[in-house]
Amino acid sequence: MPELPEVEVVRSGLAPALVDATVSAVTVHDARALTRHPGSVDDFEQSLRGAHVVAVCRRGKFLWMPFTPAGGSNAARAVVAHLGMSGQMLLRFSGAPVERHERIRLDIDHPHHGALAVVFADQRTFGSLALDPLLPTTDAAPGGFGADEATVPAQVAHIARDPLDPALDETRLRRLWARKRSAIKRVLLDQTVISGIGNIYADEALWGARIHPETPADALSARHVTRLLAEIRAVLDKALAEGGTSFDAQYVNVNGQAGYFAHSLHAYGRTGAPCHRCGRPIARVSFMNRSSHFCPSCQRMPRTR
DNA sequence: GGGTAGACTTGCGATC
DNA sequence: CGTGCGCAAGTCTACC
Structure with missing residues (x-):
């Protein structure tokens, strides 16, 4: 789904359910959805389990969710999502049946919305999720739409600001x-x-x-x-x-x-x-x-x- | 460096 | 009706 408006629709849809949520379980159905993740599938699952999501951010077509790890203090890493040509991020009730082309599911608990599932589905597998360290932005402005902090994931650092970003130079x-x-x-x-x-x-x-x-x-x-x-x-x-x-x-x-x-x-x-x-x-x-x-x-x- | 071609992958529809 | 082909919202890498 791909361009800025489509990705922003997804970002703004995810934010109310994900900000302040805790990841209770991670299920990777297809490791191809982790091709941009620098570690193993196990590393992805273990690092994210128990994590607390802080924000849902976007720059261009890239989404990311800074999180504090289980028992951790500050958000040094983020879940980076790119939808590629056909990726979808779907919000479902907890226990909803597996979607067609479902690649990864995050079960989450939200203080107001309760137990939900975030499903990454992708027909063509050009999209991906990854965990990535957050780096300071070079212009000291917030990393993107929805971001309070002046950081971006390492994979997004080379991506320019987008036309709707007030910090676009x-x-x-x-x-x-x-x-x-x-x-x-x-x-x-x-x-x-x-x-x-x-x-x-x-x-x-x-x-x-x-x-x-x-x-x-x-x-x-x-x-x-x-x-x-x-x-x-x-x-x-x-x-x-x-x-x-x-x-x-x-x-x-x-x-x-x-x-x-x-x-x-x-x-x-x-x-x-x-x-x-x-x-x-x-x-x-x-x-x-x-x-x-x-x-x-x-x-x-x-x-x- | 700019540019191109190809890789990754699944499914749809117009064509034969 | 079956089959193969072109095409699709993206990004990255290798190579001229």
Whole structure:
């Protein structure tokens, strides 16, 4: 499920049930879901059993839950979750039947909500959970959305802040973009430059800003960049408000429900359909081993300099 | 360094 | 109807 709005829907759904909860049991059904965990399956289970969850945080498409270990004092580590292409975090009542594609289950006890199960299910196993040490952020700002502490898991340290993060350094971002000769879509998908944008929202933001996806980043004017940043934030905000984009059963919130943003798409997946601005057909081209969708009429390449 | 291709994996749907 | 193929919301690594 994948991009920022979908992951944020999951984060905000998990937070009320997980913050202040204690992990009572850990069940790993499929060790492939721990490929990013630096230790063994046993280490994962034992380190998490009895742990007390402190927060549920997100930067870009990465989620993490700082925890204090059983009998421990401060949160030095976090459970890191990445949903990959098809991961789900589901909240269930304690003892609920095993889900299709269930990989890992955390049984938790919450002071107000009682006994619950947090299920990590993932059809394609590109997603994963891991335990990871928390490192100080380089800018001393909170690590991400939902984080009070200025820390991020080691695996997230190289991921840039996302467009909805108040600590995003827009000056740095503009400088980076101005230096890159790569196609702007490639740069939007580079999570070390700005995070949280994937194939759907890259296409949507570029459509909104009327920018051809293969425009070299350094060919964009300051006006273009301003418009693009505004479109990125607008499309992410709107998708978040609509509960994310669901094409199939893969993306759902913690209760298994789909989002509505698929109805608001202007470019992504609309190959051959009339552009909502000019009526000409939306084009699809292969790009970076995936698809780009855009309007060849309203998203023109700028004149070469 | 930028870029590309490939690896990981399951399931769906249009095509033959 | 059966089969194989292309394609899918992501990230990381190896190699030019």
